[in-house]
Amino acid sequence: MGKGINRLAYKPVGLLLGVAAGAVAGMVFKQVWKTAAGDDDAPNATDEERGWGEILAAAALQGAIFAVVKAAVDRSGAVAVRRATGNWPT
Template identity: 75%
Template sequence: MSKAINRAVYKPVGMLLGIGAGVLAGALFKQVWKLTAGDGEAPRATDEDHGWGEILAAAALQGAIFAVVKAAVDRGGAVGVRRLTGSWPD
């Protein structure tokens, strides 16, 4: 399969995987936040009742979880495409 066709085939698959990764990462972050902070909801940056440390810790944790989930899903999608088509998506 040519690179252009492979890329065109993978693009919609990658978009769907990205949406799924976002949903999964959001749910995972909520559960991790409940376990670590003991609070049901993570603080928003504009929450007056929370200090800088808690706000930044929540943001860092959320960013790390999103990055790891996205990388795992992207890599898994690329491996799946290679298995189906025989070539790595670019």
């Protein structure tokens, strides 16, 4: 399979994996925040009742979790494509 065809074949897979990664990361973040902060809801940036530290800590934690989950899901998808097609997606 040529590079262009390989890239085209991986596009829909990558999109679906991205959506799945976002959903999984959201669920993981909710559980981690609930455990770490003892609060069911993470603060929104515009929440007047929450301080800067709590807002920024929640954002940093959420970003880190999202990045790790997305990298794991993307890598797993690439490995699956290689197994199915014999080529690494580009």
